[in-house]
Amino acid sequence: MIPSAPPYRTQLGPLLVRRRLARGWSQRRTAAELCAAAGVATLSRHEVSRWERQRRVPGAFWLGWLAVVLDVPAEVLTEAAARTRRTGPPAAAGPGRRGVTATRPAGRAGGGRAGGTTRGGGAREVAKR
Secondary structure, X not given: OOOOOOOOOXXXXXXXXXXXXXXXOOHHHHHHHHHHHHOOOOOOHHHHHHHHOOOOOOOXXXXXXXXXXXXXXXXXXXXXXXXXXXXXXXXXXXXXXXOOOOOOOOOOOOOOOOOOOXXXXXXXXXXXX
């Protein structure tokens, strides 16, 4: 068995995954437990996934509830979140994502799709012409 990193030196994502799996919970169950504890019905398993992959870092509100639900001292989660914010998100990984960088090609402006429009914007573009 591989020893886990001490909680005071790890980033938030791996810490959340370890604590969730130690409870035998899915991301969906974790989200449901957080919603029940916080009295808020707006958290989905997708957000838990983003936290675990470190695409996002939860704010103080959710860190507090994560501490309660996952039975981790709030200070440990707060320090791990700060460490994660300092280092930034991990490099893109997964199928079809090898070598992908976060930089935008030169000369391209805006955040839309390849055609320069965003969802639903195509019809408006045609109507203006």
